[in-house]
Amino acid sequence: MTATSSLSSQSASRPDPGTVLQGVPVVAGVAYAPVIRPGRLPEVDVSGLPEVAEGDRAAEGERFTAAAATVAGRLRDRAAHATGAASEVLAATATLAQDRGWLGAAEKRIKEGAPAARAVNGAIDQFVEMFTKLGGLMAERVTDLRDIRDRVIAELNGLPEPGVPLPDSPSVLCAEDLAPADTAGLDPAVIVALATTLGGPTSHTAIIARQLGIPCVVAVHGLDDVPAGTTVLVDGTLGTVTVTPDESAAQDAVAEAARVAAAAADWSGPGATADGHQVAVLANVQDGAAARAARETPAEGVGLFRTELCFLNTDAEPTVDEQAQIYGEVLEAFAGRKVVIRTLDAGSDKPLKFAGHPDEANPALGVRGIRIAENNPGLLHHQLDAIAAAAEKSGEQPWVMAPMIATAQEAESFAAQARSRGLTPGVMIEVPAAALLAERILEHVDFLSIGTNDLAQYTMAADRMSAELATLTDPWQPAVLALVAMTVRAGAAVGKPVGVCGEAAADPLLACVLTGLGVTSLSAAAAAVQGVGAKLAQVTLQQCREAADAVLGTASAAEARAAALAVLG
Structure with a gap:
């Protein structure tokens, strides 16, 4: 298993032009722009990492502790510079990054000889399974846990943090799901709409989309098949994502939405x-x-x-x-x-x-x-x-x-x-x-x-x-x-x-x-x-x-x- 296993892979079956994907509307409005997707953590084959010698396990544990603390610190810093819902969800994720439950599970694996990256992966998998079985609001934290996992593994390997790229022009951010750290820092001037395969009307993505005031549709069936660069029309009132729509009709829809927004x-x-x-x-x-x-x-x-x-x-x-x-x-x-x-x-x-x-x-x-x-x-x-x-x-x-x-x-x-x-x-x-x-x-x-x-x-x-x-x-x-x-x-x-x-x-x-x-x-x-x-x-x-x-x-x-x-x- 690699650290990126939770990230959806794009299917080869690209939707035909004009295909309308249905989801749940969250934030009203219309946007028309190319799709961008969150950057992925470079492949790290944690299963292939060698065992840690007994004499090196204490140092490996310290390396893990420092990486987890660094990730939590960055999240807390983002929370301190954010406001409202963004600050709240980032602070909650920072707290989760320092939760003794999964940290202890990872430390136990390291003491048994697992390298830190593999220990992180195994511990997070353990808690993802637990939270999924619990259901309810605990299941919401699965996306957060996987985001923390990817960030800690990136830190352990000296890699840049995974996350949302900063586009040069207006774009629609599409993803399987978005973690608080991804959504909280978005610039509505360039990220003009959000669409996700997962999530619900009260997910972190939905809450922050409302705070940003950008169109948002969640639980969109078939969204994973839409590759980056594809132009889409997102209608946050009807809950639809239209793939490669007629350009004239799309521009008319955006103009009407702009008129409503101006009013x-x-x-x-x-x-x-x-x-x-x-x-x-x-x-x-x-x-x-x-x-x-x-x-x-x-x-x-x-x-x-x-x-x-x-x-x-x-x-x-x-x-x-x-x-x-x-x-x-x-x-x-x-x-x-x-x-x-x-x-x-x-x-x-x-x-x-x-x-x-x-x-x-x-x-x-x-x-x-x-x-x-x-x-x-x-x-x-x-x-x-x-x-x-x-x-x-x-x-x-x-x-x-x-x-x-x-x-x-x-x-x-x-x-x-x-x-x-x-x-x-x-x-x-x-x-x-x-x-x-x-x-x-x-x-x-x-x-x-x-x-x-x-x-x-x-x-x-x-x-x-x-x-x-x-x-x-x-x-x-x-x-x-x-x-x-x-x-x-x-x-x-x-x-x-x-x-x-x-x-x-x-x-x-x-x-x-x-x-x-x-x-x-x-x-x-x-x-x-x-x-x-x-x-x-x-x-x-x-x-x-x-x-x-x-x-x-x-x-x-x-x-x-x-x-x-x-x-x-």
């Missing part, structure tokens, strides 16, 4: 339909830098402040003062505006070093989100204290919500703790049980925010990172939207707001459908704010309601999208 760029808020029905358009942020960048858009506030970043990068729980400073930066960036802070959503694929996470057979259904507080109550108490301190210092009044709420009792307990600190409490609706019992949950909290990423995963019983199941975890699934409608009705009945902060809110067409269902706010990546706001401004509330009714009457995500397009254009 979006002129939109300056506030969020409302063409007939004046107000729907707040907010931004999702991860830290102060991302909040300041979002403040440059027409975003009316922050609908989701993910607080994981200040926990995931540390070996110990950050102090109340340290947390308060981070929260204060976001409150300051949006002074006088709505800011919704989500409490720690760790666990599963985002373990905390200091929380004592148990080994779980199915982490996606395990101890994550609010459930961490069961055995670590201090984490939640300290975080709420820090939010309250930041609020007092800034003079702002943030809203605070808990993730992974499944019962009314959990909502009641969280609300009591938040209110005791003068905070406005709400909860995330990500679990179908919470949507079904939204009326009872609203007896205890002041607002709800629907996280469509997890709601789709749990409703459809489908791993949201699986390319094979990407059509099931599409937020356009009628079953998912039926739960959204049920939740919104519960909020309307008692006059309490219900927003959407999942990635569904970044889709301009779906945002209109959500508005028709009665959602009161939409929170998306900052790069998506103008597109969502501009689309809303072009349609009436009645059109949104008609589209919502049409969508709820369909039987599949594809039918739902087509029904909305028929009403809204």
